[in-house]
Amino acid sequence: MLAKLIVLDLKIYGKMLWKPLSICLLVLIASISAAGSSLYSIALIAGLFSLLVAGGFILYVMISHYARHFYGDQGYLIHTLPVTPAQRLWAKFISGFLLYIVAALILLSGAYFLMRTALGEAYDNFIKLGGLKIIVNYVGTPGLLLFLGIILFMYLGLFANYSLSISLGMNKHLQRFRSGGIAIVFIAIFAVQQLVNFISQKVPLSLRIFLNPRWYKMMEIVTQAPNIYEEPLRHHGIPSATVYTDIGLFSLFYSLAFLVISFVLVHRELKRINLR
Amino acid sequence: MNNVIELNRVSKNYGSSRGVLDLNVGIAEGQITGLLGPNGCGKTTLIKLIMGLLQPDTGEVRLAGKAPRESLHLVSYLPEKTYLRDSITMKEAFDVFTAFYVDFSVERARHILSEFRIEERIPLRNMSKGMQEKAQLSLVMGRECPLYILDEPMGGVDPLSRETILREILQNYHPGSAMLLSTHLVSEVESIFERVLFMDEGRIIEDVEVEKIRMEENMSIDAYFRKIYKNKENRHVG
Amino acid sequence: MSYPFNNEQPIYLQLIDIYKQKFVRGELMDGDQLPSVREVAMIYGVNPNTVQKAFSELDRDGFTKSERTAGRFVTLTQEQRKVLQEEMARQYLGDFLDKMRALGIDRQDIHRMIGEERE
Numbered sequence: 001m002l003a004k005l006i007v008l009d010l011k012i013y014g015k016m017l018w019k020p021l022s023i024c025l026l027v028l029i030a031s032i033s034a035a036g037s038s039l040y041s042i043a044l045i046a047g048l049f050s051l052l053v054a055g056g057f058i059l060y061v062m063i064s065h066y067a068r069h070f071y072g073d074q075g076y077l078i079h080t081l082p083v084t085p086a087q088r089l090w091a092k093f094i095s096g097f098l099l100y101i102v103a104a105l106i107l108l109s110g111a112y113f114l115m116r117t118a119l120g121e122a123y124d125n126f127i128k129l130g131g132l133k134i135i136v137n138y139v140g141t142p143g144l145l146l147f148l149g150i151i152l153f154m155y156l157g158l159f160a161n162y163s164l165s166i167s168l169g170m171n172k173h174l175q176r177f178r179s180g181g182i183a184i185v186f187i188a189i190f191a192v193q194q195l196v197n198f199i200s201q202k203v204p205l206s207l208r209i210f211l212n213p214r215w216y217k218m219m220e221i222v223t224q225a226p227n228i229y230e231e232p233l234r235h236h237g238i239p240s241a242t243v244y245t246d247i248g249l250f251s252l253f254y255s256l257a258f259l260v261i262s263f264v265l266v267h268r269e270l271k272r273i274n275l276r
Numbered sequence: 277m278n279n280v281i282e283l284n285r286v287s288k289n290y291g292s293s294r295g296v297l298d299l300n301v302g303i304a305e306g307q308i309t310g311l312l313g314p315n316g317c318g319k320t321t322l323i324k325l326i327m328g329l330l331q332p333d334t335g336e337v338r339l340a341g342k343a344p345r346e347s348l349h350l351v352s353y354l355p356e357k358t359y360l361r362d363s364i365t366m367k368e369a370f371d372v373f374t375a376f377y378v379d380f381s382v383e384r385a386r387h388i389l390s391e392f393r394i395e396e397r398i399p400l401r402n403m404s405k406g407m408q409e410k411a412q413l414s415l416v417m418g419r420e421c422p423l424y425i426l427d428e429p430m431g432g433v434d435p436l437s438r439e440t441i442l443r444e445i446l447q448n449y450h451p452g453s454a455m456l457l458s459t460h461l462v463s464e465v466e467s468i469f470e471r472v473l474f475m476d477e478g479r480i481i482e483d484v485e486v487e488k489i490r491m492e493e494n495m496s497i498d499a500y501f502r503k504i505y506k507n508k509e510n511r512h513v514g
Numbered sequence: 515m516s517y518p519f520n521n522e523q524p525i526y527l528q529l530i531d532i533y534k535q536k537f538v539r540g541e542l543m544d545g546d547q548l549p550s551v552r553e554v555a556m557i558y559g560v561n562p563n564t565v566q567k568a569f570s571e572l573d574r575d576g577f578t579k580s581e582r583t584a585g586r587f588v589t590l591t592q593e594q595r596k597v598l599q600e601e602m603a604r605q606y607l608g609d610f611l612d613k614m615r616a617l618g619i620d621r622q623d624i625h626r627m628i629g630e631e632r633e
Contacts, residue, residue: 004375015363076359080327081376082349172331271345275329308561439559446556466521467560487524487564496521 001083005091006098009065013099016061021106024054028110032117044118051110058103062096063162067182071170075275085270089263093159100155146209157255160262161189167269175276193254200248201225207247221249278341280305280350280423280454281326286335288321296321296478299335303454305422308468310486311458312501313475319458320356322475323427326456327353340422349377354416354426358408362401366394366411373415385418388444392437406433413441417448424455430464438464463498472497474504481508517559525560529568537577537590538599548578548586 031047034040069078069092078088165186168174174181206226209219226246279302289295296318303309311319324330325337328344339347360369366389373380389396392410400408409432416424429445430438438461446468449455459465466472466486474482482504489500519528536542548554551569555562569586572578577598580586590598614624 001376008372008375012361073357073359074361076329076353076355076357079329080348080351080353083376085345272331273329274331275324307563442559443556446559446562449562451552451562463521467517467519467525467558467564470561470563487526487567490522490524494522498521 002087002091002094005081005083005087006095009069009091009095010098012065013061013095016065017057020057021054024050024057028114032113040118044114047110047114051107051114054110055103055107058099058106062099063166066092066096066163067166067170070167070270070273071275075273079273079275085273086267089163089267089270092163096159097155100158104151156259160259161186163266164262165189167266171269172272172274175274196251196254197248200251200254203248203250205249207249207252208244209247210244222246226251278305279303279338280340281456282336282338282341283322283325284336284338286325286332286337288325288330288332290321294318294321294478296325299325299480301473301480301483303456305454306452307470308449308455308457310462310465310469310472310497311456311475312460312462312472312497314505315460317475318478319475320427321478323353323355323425323456323458326425327351350421351423351425352416352419352421354412354424354429356427356431358400358405358412360400360408360412363399365397365399366414367396369411369415370396370418373418377419379420380415380418381420382418384448385414388414388417388448391440391444406437409433410437410441413444417444420450420453422450422453424449424453424457426455426457428459429457430459430461435464442468462501463496466497469497474501476505476508519558519560526564526568526571529554529558529560529565530571533568533572534577534598534602537588538595538602540595542588544588544590544592546588548588550585 027050028047031043031050034043068074070088081088165182169177169179169182169185171181174184177184202225204223204225206222206224207219208222224246226248281301281303283299283301286299287295287297294316299322311322313319321330325332326339326344328337328339328348337344340350341347370380370382370385373385374382386396389411392407392414394403394407394411394414400411403411409429413426413429416426426445430441433441442465445455445457457465457469469486472482472484472486473480474484484500486497489495489497493500495503518532519525533542533548542548548569549557551562551565554560554565554569558565569578569580573580573586576594577588577590578586579589611624619627
């Protein structure tokens, strides 16, 4: 049943996205093929713009589909299908994640091709010097895994934010404000997040993530307030090989708690849906 | 006989005046029950409560003895609204129903659709409102299950089509199943009801056996309906 | 098929009447099979349980008999048919006379009107 729900969502994403994404792809191809010509700076901007638009469209489809399926007229079908509320929620989460991966691939590969043609000769030289290999070696496999982990975490945060805003915003008590309810919840989430970040910067407890991690030392907890800016450690004028970024522990725990709580709350709201 | 639907002291306040109050009713297996009343009296609210699309403020709703969302596979529901996305074709809709409902028969649904002279491959947005309603009916009656709930199945449809719809409902209605049909077009449908619930301002004001009314009052249900609501009006005024 | 019933009277009684007429007219004879409850419900656009009630009464009065899987069959000898015809005729006549009386028309006028009425 869960797979069927996911397939249903994917089909709808496909139908809604194939036209706009095709257009963006055409613009991208056009701007890449304009490399070397005098128009190239304009083409580059157009290319970058098309990537942004593609990403924006995907995000729009992901979020509006969630709202429409659960709270629009289609809700009369979705909420009466013989599946559990948990399955309905997981289907949105997973299909949204697949869409997110597609978006990431499009953006990354699109940006790659643009940069490659934009840098032209410089890129070829970069490759000859073994450019990419140097970066990969510096970062290492654990670094790549960390990078992937961060991408996944970003999706979790995105989903938690929009699902909670929409589902809580459309619950029994806030329904009367229609989309105003969603805005209220979203602003509240944002405000709390800012507050937490602020507090977290004052608290001398951080998770230090090394950007060139080794298996034995990817992260460590330090009793310092988070150093938001990347700064290589300098001891006696000798730059250290370690580069890191800090996350306040308070902020981190809040984020994790937020993910769990939002999932629980959204699930609860789906179990007691009130569809106008 | 077990009740396939049970409402016990169910109330729902909608904020505006469209709530329901203290509903106590049971719908038995194998009966076709009519839900009648003027617009805004709470028929759709009652149906949404049965389907779990609304949560009661007080009281309990039981569908086949359990909470509504646990018995959804037993109900074929036709809402008042169009619940399919407007880009969908009926062929795609049949695929969705086949995927989610084991009791759905594509052949039967297809047959009903052809009786209505609706093409399988055109998107819903290219159909008139009446055609959309008939198309949805083909999905709902294409299923064979213990309970059918139809909310105003003839709402936006022309008089000629109403007869066809009624025939399709009777032809495809699984014998022994229960059906709850809400409508404000009483005279055209009254022949299929065994029992009728009259609603007004959120309450069930009468619960009658149809043939008994005909026998005892020598009235059609349509005439009886008018009589009841006229009395209500007079009581308000007088 | 146009709806043959009058919604002001119990439909099951009207259904019984329709079938009795069929029996008397010879449209359905001894040994003929009746259509199923479902079919009849669909043809006339009425609740299947109403048809069931009508048919059960026909069974009870001995006009029909329901064989479990084979279906429902007419069980009406020629004698019984004649009796039924007489019974129904008298009933209709009684109804007619009641109506005429309600209009204040006496026996003589009834006879005259019948004479004037074309075949």
